[in-house]
Amino acid sequence: MAENRPVCVLCNRTVINRRRFEITHNLFEANAIIAQYIIDAIAPQHFEYNGLEYVCRPCWQRAQRAVHPNPNNVPHECTLQIEEYSRVANNAASCMFAGCRSITRHRIPENIRVSLLVDSNVFIPQEARVCDTHLRNNDWDEIIDSPNLRHDFNSAHFLEIMSLLKAAVSRSRILDFENIESMDNEEIHIRLGFNREQFSEILIQTPSLAGSNSKTTLAIYLTKLRSGESNERLATLFQMSRRTLERHLKRARDCLFAEFVPRHLGFDHIDRRMVAERNLTYQTLYTEILTQN
Ligand SMILES: [Zn+2]
């Protein structure tokens, strides 16, 4: 990036007689969002942080306006020094492992960020990156002893930590019907209106539903029938997009209607009432499926 004539990395105009910012790790660390904007703007080129790269003041201000369109919303900065917790630099420009010069950069997997925070009190900001080699090594403990850990935290870090933990907590609360064997039978019944055995029975009766996530698909459908909740709310409950949820619903409805219903509803010379008497539990399901279709 560096050139003999000092120019702005964004507009390429000389910065000799202009107000300018020298691009350093510290500048980018303190202004992570603007830094990311500038890094994206010059991609695929990288910064060298060698003291010879600049952003002119007008370009910096434009970047600032682009990332903070409403200046009233720019959080008031204050920093807390917390010795019990540490963090790596909020720097997307290089691998977070100390002294690593590799130019490949990946986001740090969220489960790694959560476990470093929970187990080792080390926070990995969202902008931090890891290189191919360090990502593959999968030896994150090295970070804990890293000489470049810091203890200063600002409001942005606080918000990120909270959202990282909130996401982890809500993931742990997610209803995992793929592992229905380990779920509480009472809860299964409350959620689905069927117990575990009945649930398995419906699955067996609907072989076309087999495949990946078949239990989730069926559980979503049964939850919908039982609760009548909106698709938006169900999508939140099952932690998926509304579109994905609706695909599950459609698949379950199609499979059940094609297989489970005719098998039990007299298309095969079985009397509807007889089936209902034989297995009262499924009566609701038959009715519900039929009204839905
Ligand atoms: Zn410029």
Ligand SMILES: [Zn+2]
């Ligand atoms: Zn590295």
